[in-house]
Amino acid sequence: MNVTILGAGTMGAGIAQACLQAGHAVSLFDAQADALAAGRDRIARGLARAEEKGHLGDQTAEATLAALAPNAATLQAAVSAADVVIEAVSEAPAVKESVWRDLGSYAREGPLLASNTSSLSITALAAAAGRPERTCGLHFFNPVAVLPLVEVVRGEGTSDAAMDEADAFARSLGKTPVQCHDRPGFLVNRLLIPYVNEAAQLLDEGSADAEAIDTAMTLGANMPMGPLALADLIGLDVVLAIMESLHAELGDDKYRPAPRLRRMVRAGHLGRKSGRGFFDHGGQR
Numbered sequence: 001m002n003v004t005i006l007g008a009g010t011m012g013a014g015i016a017q018a019c020l021q022a023g024h025a026v027s028l029f030d031a032q033a034d035a036l037a038a039g040r041d042r043i044a045r046g047l048a049r050a051e052e053k054g055h056l057g058d059q060t061a062e063a064t065l066a067a068l069a070p071n072a073a074t075l076q077a078a079v080s081a082a083d084v085v086i087e088a089v090s091e092a093p094a095v096k097e098s099v100w101r102d103l104g105s106y107a108r109e110g111p112l113l114a115s116n117t118s119s120l121s122i123t124a125l126a127a128a129a130g131r132p133e134r135t136c137g138l139h140f141f142n143p144v145a146v147l148p149l150v151e152v153v154r155g156e157g158t159s160d161a162a163m164d165e166a167d168a169f170a171r172s173l174g175k176t177p178v179q180c181h182d183r184p185g186f187l188v189n190r191l192l193i194p195y196v197n198e199a200a201q202l203l204d205e206g207s208a209d210a211e212a213i214d215t216a217m218t219l220g221a222n223m224p225m226g227p228l229a230l231a232d233l234i235g236l237d238v239v240l241a242i243m244e245s246l247h248a249e250l251g252d253d254k255y256r257p258a259p260r261l262r263r264m265v266r267a268g269h270l271g272r273k274s275g276r277g278f279f280d281h282g283g284q285r
């Protein structure tokens with residue numbers, strides 16, 4: 001299949017790599033030339049790692065990378081031959097809406113249109129493009145090369161045929177799809193992020209220190225890592241943004257972001273990416 005991926009950041013590059021490994025032809029587009037170049041480098045490095053680990057079968061990284069099309073100059077050119085378009089641009093509502101309006105103008109009638117959004121409504125993006133039947137969510141997880149799940153999200157107008165195609169497409173990448181309806185947080189973030197938020201709340205209440213809270217969940221609930229270490233990995237700004245979106249959309253105070261989380265984000269303590277979060281990761285960067 002011809003797959004066009006919009007946005008060459010962390011997720012766009014990861015999804016592109018998975019598509020190339022599955023034998024699809026990929027066209028990658030980004031509004032920023034330097035982001036596009038960095039995305040192409042990330043894909044090349046990812047494929048080299050996959051080759052080292054023997055994940056490419058008898059293919060080489062170089063041959064696999066050959067199915068990545070040269071950069072298209074415009075979004076219109078990038079989507080012109082696509083069978084599947086996956087939008088993975090920055091999680092800013094105004095940016096996403098403008099990209100989806102363009103998609104409605106430029107994509108042919110046929111292709112499956114999917115968004116990798118974590119927190120925006122698939123139904124709203126479908127409406128911006130005017131293609132509700134062909135639009136769904138394909139929500140991959142980071143790092144894409146490691147995590148096997150894809151949430152296949154049904155918007156209000158998504159057709160059964162589009163859901164089937166999206167499911168089959170996720171399977172073609174070796175992923176395991178789970179289907180769900182377009183509700184805030186879908187499945188994983190709706191369950192996971194309030195759990196992480198509650199750990200920040202417990203810490204703020206002085207119930208225990210961060211180490212003890214994480215130990216309780218790794219040893220008492222067999223979690224692979226504790227909720228506060230997980231928050232540091234995800235990024236506290238991302239956790240806060242998802243809680244704010246759940247709170248706004250669902251209107252229930254049980255989704256209120258923990259004040260501790262808000263204070264830490266304001267202070268720039270974002271977790272691993274800033275060098276400091278609930279735990280020290282080598283000092284503030």
Ligand SMILES: NC(=O)c1ccc[n+]([C@@H]2O[C@H](COP(=O)([O-])OP(=O)(O)OC[C@H]3O[C@@H](n4cnc5c(N)ncnc54)[C@H](O)[C@@H]3O)[C@@H](O)[C@H]2O)c1
Pocket residue numbers: 006007008009010011012029030031032035036087088089090091095099116117118119139140141142
């Ligand atoms: N990072 C994660 O852990 C994660 C996990 C699952 C889903 N997501 C979702 O994936 C999407 C992308 O997230 P990310 O972490 O890769 O972000 P990112 O910031 O790494 O990359 C976003 C890219 O979009 C590009 N972009 C911005 N506006 C654009 C436009 N108008 N046209 C084309 N490209 C444009 C930016 O230049 C940037 O390269 C978001 O919707 C996010 O919610 C992220």
